[in-house]
Amino acid sequence: EAGVTQFPSHSVIEKGQTVTLRCDPISGHDNLYWYRRVMGKEIKFLLHFVKESKQDESGMPNNRFLAERTGGTYSTLKVQPAELEDSGVYFCASSRDEKLFFGSGTQLSVL
């Protein structure tokens, strides 16, 4: 069974640019989550999709972040415009139940 895949694995952009991260969950997992770890801090929840609907987006930092999950399959997380403090590792996870499976993350560096 394929795991959660994320693309790209690394992204280096300049402040003010736009970046789009993609996540392909495990097939059949209705729940999809985005988490983020910034340097030296704990992993923090960003949002949760159930199929194509946003169940909880309370962790989204501000309106520069936009997450979508068209058709309830893969998800994208767009940051526009990116700021220095957006640098970190963005993890996607999917689940059928309480057990979450994480992708290997996208390391985002905003210069």
Added chain:
Amino acid sequence: RKEVEQDPGPFNVPEGATVAFNCTYSNSASQSFFWYRQDCRKEPKLLMSVYSSGNEDGRFTAQLNRASQYISLLIRDSKLSDSATYLCVVNSAGFQKLVFGTGTRLLVSP
């Protein structure tokens, strides 16, 4: 105050040692508890769920104390491959939202 607190370590132990990590959580309404393991530059992976009755999986034992709001992980007969960061994770009642501690780093040496 952080919702989930852990000692960041590192805990340096020799092979074969027994080591224990504790974690405290502040939300008394929390319902589900987990230990995740994260290797350097890798994703977190579920190590085990933590139940009120305590649970064991091979060399790993997890305990939950709801009255004191803490969770523990005991690793017996440590192996070199146990070296990793151990994340205490809590799922608040009614929410599919995991809250992570900063993790405790374990280094097992020969």
